Amino acid sequence: MERIHEGPLPWVELMASFAAQPAEGALASFAGLVRNHHQGRAVSGIRYHAHRGLAARELAAIESAIADQHGVRCALWHAVGDLAVGDCSVLVLVGSAHRAAAFAGCRDAIEAIKARLPIWKEERFADGSTAFVAGVPRAGLQKNG
Amino acid sequence: MERIHEGPLPWVELMASFAAQPAEGALASFAGLVRNHHQGRAVSGIRYHAHRGLAARELAAIESAIADQHGVRCALWHAVGDLAVGDCSVLVLVGSAHRAAAFAGCRDAIEAIKARLPIWKEERFADGSTAFVAGVPRAGLQKNG
Amino acid sequence: MRITVHCLGPAQRWFGVDELPLELPDTATVQTAIEQLLTLSPAYAETEPMLAYALDEQWADRRTPLHEGAVLALIPPISAG
Amino acid sequence: MRITVHCLGPAQRWFGVDELPLELPDTATVQTAIEQLLTLSPAYAETEPMLAYALDEQWADRRTPLHEGAVLALIPPISAG
Numbered sequence: 324m325e326r327i328h329e330g331p332l333p334w335v336e337l338m339a340s341f342a343a344q345p346a347e348g349a350l351a352s353f354a355g356l357v358r359n360h361h362q363g364r365a366v367s368g369i370r371y372h373a374h375r376g377l378a379a380r381e382l383a384a385i386e387s388a389i390a391d392q393h394g395v396r397c398a399l400w401h402a403v404g405d406l407a408v409g410d411c412s413v414l415v416l417v418g419s420a421h422r423a424a425a426f427a428g429c430r431d432a433i434e435a436i437k438a439r440l441p442i443w444k445e446e447r448f449a450d451g452s453t454a455f456v457a458g459v460p461r462a463g464l465q466k467n468g
Numbered sequence: 469m470e471r472i473h474e475g476p477l478p479w480v481e482l483m484a485s486f487a488a489q490p491a492e493g494a495l496a497s498f499a500g501l502v503r504n505h506h507q508g509r510a511v512s513g514i515r516y517h518a519h520r521g522l523a524a525r526e527l528a529a530i531e532s533a534i535a536d537q538h539g540v541r542c543a544l545w546h547a548v549g550d551l552a553v554g555d556c557s558v559l560v561l562v563g564s565a566h567r568a569a570a571f572a573g574c575r576d577a578i579e580a581i582k583a584r585l586p587i588w589k590e591e592r593f594a595d596g597s598t599a600f601v602a603g604v605p606r607a608g609l610q611k612n613g
Numbered sequence: 614m615r616i617t618v619h620c621l622g623p624a625q626r627w628f629g630v631d632e633l634p635l636e637l638p639d640t641a642t643v644q645t646a647i648e649q650l651l652t653l654s655p656a657y658a659e660t661e662p663m664l665a666y667a668l669d670e671q672w673a674d675r676r677t678p679l680h681e682g683a684v685l686a687l688i689p690p691i692s693a694g
Numbered sequence: 695m696r697i698t699v700h701c702l703g704p705a706q707r708w709f710g711v712d713e714l715p716l717e718l719p720d721t722a723t724v725q726t727a728i729e730q731l732l733t734l735s736p737a738y739a740e741t742e743p744m745l746a747y748a749l750d751e752q753w754a755d756r757r758t759p760l761h762e763g764a765v766l767a768l769i770p771p772i773s774a775g
Contacts, residue, residue, distance in 0.1 A: 339480045348503035358493035372622045376670040440693035443622025455623040458690030460663040517703045521751040585774035588703025600704040603771030605744040
């Protein structure tokens with residue numbers, strides 16, 4: 324499946340198909356799900372906007388970096404478009420022979436995604452209004468890259 | 469499902485049913501899978517032996533401690549009996565509004581399981597022989613508890 | 614030269630459109646485009662120091678030269694995850 | 695009194711059985727049972743300092759008193775996960 328995926332991620336299926344590696348004893352995962360609240364307001368859904376080309380390339384680069392740095396297998400996906408409460412927006416899967424590397428890779432991957440992916444959340448509130456989430460300046464700019 | 473479960477854990481189904489909590493934006497998981505190697509030898513499967521009553525009580529105690537200490541929702545399972553390569557032997561699921569607590573709870577839970585659960589791995593090797601894995605003395609003894 | 618500015622995420626709201634054509638001198642860089650955009654939107658001007666830029670699907674420097682037909686993407690502070 | 699010793703995990707191999715009856719004086723504690731078991735298996739004797747014990751499904755101290763019909767579980771070093 325494309326790393327940048329239109330609509331909610333089918334995370335259960337993605338996990339099941341990622342797992343079948345007989346040399347790996349540890350599978351760490353992180354799934355980001357749409358919450359029904361943010362900073363005290365009731366949220367009914369989120370529209371994810373993206374620079375799809377750059378976001379896909381960043382995900383691929385993060386996958387490679389995590390695999391190299393931690394000696395693990397890593398797969399990453401991020402949703403774009405309209406998601407409802409409970410839908411999966413981001414999925415990090417890390418397989419490893421041992422658990423320490425799996426946990427470290429999983430944690431580093433989600434932090435890199437949040438620091439680097441050109442993606443924007445537009446929240447829909449219970450009253451029908453919408454607003455973009457206040458973001459963070461993109462880290463690790465690879466200028467002219 | 470009973471926390472101490474006979475046979476491989478149906479981890480994909482357990483994850484899917486654990487996830488449906490609209491207030492939670494973060495779901496961290498750790499699945500332990502039977503590897504096809506250990507300390508340089510080819511492994512064809514593992515038989516898990518347990519003191520079932522105590523192991524179930526320890527799992528429940530760890531769940532409560534993780535939930536209290538990290539302010540998260542936590543669910544734990546461990547398999548007993550015969551497992552083949554690729555089967556899931558242990559599953560940690562932690563749901564939280566935010567990811568830092570989810571990761572910390574997940575990591576602490578698997579460490580507690582490995583330090584405290586009265587469970588023993590008996591490995592089956594490719595040549596048909598079997599051997600118990602060298603264990604660690606149980607930590608945090610709750611004497612007379 | 615003529616370029617296209619892609620207004621991504623909240624930048625859509627600053628300019629009221631997804632895409633914006635800009636007419637620039639032939640020696641223009643990303644910085645030249647920024648200066649012209651600053652005159653069009655106070656909300657953009659306020660946030661501009663926190664923006665990144667991409668040119669034709671590659672991350673770009675403010676000194677990167679533009680070219681006829683270039684696509685310049687405005688990358689406001691991100692909220693992935 | 696008569697108690698039953700449960701030989702869990704690798705302890706099965708030390709004693710060759712899952713369950714072992716022990717005949718002990720009425721004032722016996724877990725320590726009394728340990729001392730009798732030490733005479734039965736050199737492999738157990740070697741590992742004993744690393745063992746934990748459970749009495750009737752509760753973690754037990756070495757000083758915990760035993761009783762008629764008690765079930766004492768030997769908990770060798772563990773390998774959960």
